Amino acid sequence: MLNKARTGAILLALPLTAFILVTFVAPLGSMFMRSLYDPLVADIMPETLAALEEWDGTGLPAEQVYALAARELGLAREEKTIGRLATRLNRDTSGMRSVIMRSGRALKRAGDAPWSETLPDINPAWGEADIWQALVRTGARVTPIYYLNALDLTLDSDGGVVRQPEDRRIYGTLFIKTIRVSLVITLLCLAIGYPVAWLIAHSPPRMSRMLLVLVLVPFWTSLLVRTTSWIVLLQQQGVVNDLLVRVGIVADEQRLTMIHNMTGTLVAMTHVLLPFMILPIYSVMRGIPAVQMQAAMSLGANWPRAFRQVYLPQSLPGVGAGCLLVFILAIGYYITPALVGGQSGQLISNFIAYHIQTSLNWGLAAALGCVLFVAVLLLFLLYDRVLGLDRMRLGA
Amino acid sequence: MRISPGSTALRLFCGLAFLFLVAPILVIIPLSFNAEPYFTFTTGMLELDPDAYSLRWYEQVIFGEQWRSAALNSAIIGFSAAALATVLGTLAALGLSSPAMPWRRPLTALLISPLIVPIVITAAGMFFFYSSLNLTQTYTALILSHAVLGAPFVVITVTASMAGFNRELLLAAASLGAGPAYSFFRVQLPIISPGVISGALFAFAASLDEVVIMLFMGGIEQRTIPREMWSGIREEISPAILAAATFLILVAVLLLVTVELLQRPGKKPSN
Numbered sequence: 001m002l003n004k005a006r007t008g009a010i011l012l013a014l015p016l017t018a019f020i021l022v023t024f025v026a027p028l029g030s031m032f033m034r035s036l037y038d039p040l041v042a043d044i045m046p047e048t049l050a051a052l053e054e055w056d057g058t059g060l061p062a063e064q065v066y067a068l069a070a071r072e073l074g075l076a077r078e079e080k081t082i083g084r085l086a087t088r089l090n091r092d093t094s095g096m097r098s099v100i101m102r103s104g105r106a107l108k109r110a111g112d113a114p115w116s117e118t119l120p121d122i123n124p125a126w127g128e129a130d131i132w133q134a135l136v137r138t139g140a141r142v143t144p145i146y147y148l149n150a151l152d153l154t155l156d157s158d159g160g161v162v163r164q165p166e167d168r169r170i171y172g173t174l175f176i177k178t179i180r181v182s183l184v185i186t187l188l189c190l191a192i193g194y195p196v197a198w199l200i201a202h203s204p205p206r207m208s209r210m211l212l213v214l215v216l217v218p219f220w221t222s223l224l225v226r227t228t229s230w231i232v233l234l235q236q237q238g239v240v241n242d243l244l245v246r247v248g249i250v251a252d253e254q255r256l257t258m259i260h261n262m263t264g265t266l267v268a269m270t271h272v273l274l275p276f277m278i279l280p281i282y283s284v285m286r287g288i289p290a291v292q293m294q295a296a297m298s299l300g301a302n303w304p305r306a307f308r309q310v311y312l313p314q315s316l317p318g319v320g321a322g323c324l325l326v327f328i329l330a331i332g333y334y335i336t337p338a339l340v341g342g343q344s345g346q347l348i349s350n351f352i353a354y355h356i357q358t359s360l361n362w363g364l365a366a367a368l369g370c371v372l373f374v375a376v377l378l379l380f381l382l383y384d385r386v387l388g389l390d391r392m393r394l395g396a
Numbered sequence: 397m398r399i400s401p402g403s404t405a406l407r408l409f410c411g412l413a414f415l416f417l418v419a420p421i422l423v424i425i426p427l428s429f430n431a432e433p434y435f436t437f438t439t440g441m442l443e444l445d446p447d448a449y450s451l452r453w454y455e456q457v458i459f460g461e462q463w464r465s466a467a468l469n470s471a472i473i474g475f476s477a478a479a480l481a482t483v484l485g486t487l488a489a490l491g492l493s494s495p496a497m498p499w500r501r502p503l504t505a506l507l508i509s510p511l512i513v514p515i516v517i518t519a520a521g522m523f524f525f526y527s528s529l530n531l532t533q534t535y536t537a538l539i540l541s542h543a544v545l546g547a548p549f550v551v552i553t554v555t556a557s558m559a560g561f562n563r564e565l566l567l568a569a570a571s572l573g574a575g576p577a578y579s580f581f582r583v584q585l586p587i588i589s590p591g592v593i594s595g596a597l598f599a600f601a602a603s604l605d606e607v608v609i610m611l612f613m614g615g616i617e618q619r620t621i622p623r624e625m626w627s628g629i630r631e632e633i634s635p636a637i638l639a640a641a642t643f644l645i646l647v648a649v650l651l652l653v654t655v656e657l658l659q660r661p662g663k664k665p666s667n
Contacts, residue, residue, distance in 0.1 A: 005496035012491030016484040016507060016547055024510055024544045027525030028517065034524075192413045199410045214414045216656070220648040221421055222605045224625045225641040229420035231629065232427060232435045232638070239423060242436050274417060332514020334608055339629055349516040356520050356612070369517045380512045384505055 028373070035146045035366035041138040044085050045072045049139040052132065061132055066115035069135075070107055077104040091361065092145075093134045099125045146367035171351070171368060178348040181265065182330035186277075188270045189326050190319065193277035197318070200278070201285035212282070219275035227339050230268040234259040234340075260342030268336045273329055277322040284318030317387060324383045328376055348372055421645060428453055428638035435635065453639035463624060463640060470604055470620040473535065477542035478600040484543070485550025485599070486592050490584075492551070493558035504551070511548040515608045518545070523612040533615030541609050546599025553598065557591025590658035597651050604647070 042049060048068045055061040076082040082104045090097035106122040120127035137145075137155065148154055152164045152172040163169070200211045218226060233239045236255045244250040258264065288311060296306035334349035341350070348368060355365035431450040432438050440448025457463045488507055491497055510518065518541075526537040561584065569579035585592070607622040614623060621640060628637035 005494060006498060009491040009494035009497040012494070013488045013497070013503060013507075014491075016488035016551070017503065019484055020507060020510065020544060020547070023522070023525065023540055024518070025506075027521035028513070031517075031521040031524050192416070195406055196410050196413045199406065211414070213652070213656075214418050216652050217649065218417050218421060220601065220652040222622065222625075222641075222644045222648065224605070224607060224622050224629070225424065225644050225648075226421065228625065228629060228637060228641055229424050232423060233420055235435065237434070237436055239427075239436050271416065271420060328512055332516065334514070334516045339626075349514055352516045352520065353608075353611075356516075356523070362524075365520060369514075369520060372514060373517055376512060376514060380505070380509070384501070 031366050032370045032373075034362050035370050036142055036144070038143050038146070038363050039141045040084060040088050041135065042141045044076050044081050045069065045135065045139065048072050048135065052136055052139070055132065057133065057136070058129060060116070060127070060129065063114055063116045066119055066126075067113065070115045070119060073100070073104055074107050077108060087360070088138055089134055092138050093130065096131070096134060099123050099131065146363040149364055150367040150371055174348055174351060175371070178331055181347060182327050185266065185269050185273060185330045186323050186327045188266070189274050189277035190323060192270070193274055193281060193322060194319070197278050197281035197285055200282050202290055215275050215278050218271070219279070223272060223335055226272055227268055227336050230264065230271065230340055231259060234264060234267070259340050260345075262341070262345040264340035264342065265337045265345030265347070268340050269330060269333060272336055273326045276325045276329060280321035280325065281315065281318035285315055288314045321383070321387050324379060324387075328379050328383070332372060332376060424638050424641050424645065428635065428642045430635055433635055435638070453636045456636045457639045457643070460636075463621075463636070466619050466621045466624045469618050470622075473538050473542055473618070473620060474600045474603040476539045477546055477603045478596050480539065480543040481546035481599040482550050482592060482596040485547040485595055486554050489551050489554035489558060492555055493561075507551050508548045510544050519609045519612040522609060526613055532613040533618065535618060538609065538614060538618055542603040542606055545606060546602045549598035549602060550592070550595030553591045553595035554588060557588045561587055594655045594658050597655055601648070601651055
């Protein structure tokens with residue numbers, strides 16, 4: 001009987017589990033593979049790389065290597081994969097893009113053995129060890145380089161791990177900025193949300209229901225609508241600036257810049273995430289009997305003491321749930337910063353999207369995504385351990 | 397100054413907080429009737445001059461080909477994704493609620509995880525996955541990926557309503573000769589239906605609000621309302637998006653009212 005019930009339960013959960021594994025978990029896994037596995041150069045120049053294994057890594061490789069490189073570059077040009085090869089090498093060593101593209105074009109017109117003279121004639125870079133070292137580095141199918149880059153590290157010519165040059169250190173700072181912004185938003189939400197949740201939880205029932213609706217309307221309203229609202233309110237020709245100019249606080253030519261910068265991101269994200277703070281705190285507070293505070297005060301505690309020793313500890317599970325939820329949602333946020341963050345208000349997700357859609361540096365996007373994912377996963381597991389996912393509720 | 401419930405300071409603070417929550421959404425509605433192509437109140441609007449108001453942006457949204465096809469796409473993708481998420485999510489929640497279910501905790505975490513993973517990561521993974529199947533820019537890919545985002549909501553709401561479900565009713569039905577299917581549809585489903593419907597509405601709302609997956613792998617053919625709003629905000633700023641936004645606010649209020657009525661306890665005898 002028990003076995004039958006067990007099989008039944010498993011069979012019920014099976015379809016969704018399979019669906020999520022196939023269309024969600026596996027795609028995530030294979031995307032993260034891209035952060036370690038990058039066969040691009042190895043696929044385009046297999047024979048050159050095989051021949052380069054004989055090379056000692058200093059000085060110049062043999063004529064045979066030059067010949068293979070010239071042949072495979074020509075092939076890559078015909079198959080139109082040379083652009084991706086050039087981009088990949090350029091990420092390793094800047095300036096490589098033009099070397100590869102020009103060599104490809106020149107090889108089409110002319111060129112003859114001995115290649116160890118022809119190639120350096122086309123571009124002097126072929127006469128130095130650097131380009132060959134770059135080929136060997138990028139030719140490895142499994143590479144730690146994207147993770148290193150995501151942490152502002154790189155490999156020097158001896159294969160040692162070093163910090164990126166100053167002007168290329170972006171992501172470490174960006175992760176720190178994303179965490180800091182998320183913390184600020186979490187604290188803002190807590191500071192606004194805790195008193196609001198208190199008021200809703202301890203108002204008379206009719207009033208409480210009405211106030212709750214004021215929290216639920218933004219909760220249900222489309223994110224894009226809410227972001228649009230903030231543009232309408234905060235832009236230079238927007239409602240708030242108009243109001244300030246009309247009242248005379250701000251001169252017409254000195255309108256405030258409150259959007260398309262970090263301020264825009266902070267204000268709009270606090271607005272968007274505030275209900276996720278209020279609702280869990282409210283649902284915990286609702287279960288705390290108001291008479292306990294009265295009892296504490298009748299026993300001689302003043303209000304702050306009664307609050308600190310009786311009420312606050314009981315409301316902490318709600319505070320924990322709200323803070324974790326807001327923080328988890330904030331560090332992965334994309335849409336709002338993309339629309340109202342301008343240059344300075346961009347977070348880590350915006351750079352991941354940029355590398356997927358625009359720069360096409362998928363390996364780096366995957367590595368950045370994986371670092372972000374691990375951070376979120378740890379917080380998610382913390383939430384489950386401390387608060388229990390099975391007790392998660394939506395709405396009020 | 398006392399900082400306690402009922403004190404003026406607390407009420408004032410909360411009043412401002414509620415203003416912060418709701419005012420930005422309400423401001424959209426009058427502005428969508430602006431006769432001028434601006435995002436702000438004109439002098440005429442403030443003087444309540446009827447000529448300063450018009451329905452031109454509504455005409456554009458209701459009769460314009462672009463917005464009409466966007467609404468249709470949102471409906472097709474939203475309904476299909478919500479239906480798929482509801483069926484799969486309800487079954488899974490029934491399984492998870494069974495006392496005999498092994499590995500409940502990790503499985504719940506797995507099934508809810510699409511809610512928590514940052515949308516950019518999900519969208520990127522799905523983009524590569526559906527490109528490898530040559531399915532990007534198809535309704536199939538968008539419906540399947542929106543269903544993944546919607547299913548966790550159904551799992552959560554149905555699991556919650558199963559918590560108040562008395563399993564002995566199923567034994568009673570069985571003892572009266574009902575088969576498992578009969579007792580599910582006639583006994584269990586009516587009792588947990590508020591959870592199922594709420595979950596379906598959450599899943600629909602999630603799809604109706606989704607834009608990142610759409611940006612990564614939707615084609616021009618599949619452009620939805622949020623996708624149109626996205627380009628409306630980024631490219632050709634026109635108050636038509638305020639009219640569309642007003643419709644979305646209306647939909648949000650409808651969904652909210654429905655879910656709140658469904659979840660209000662004591663309306664139906666649940667055991």
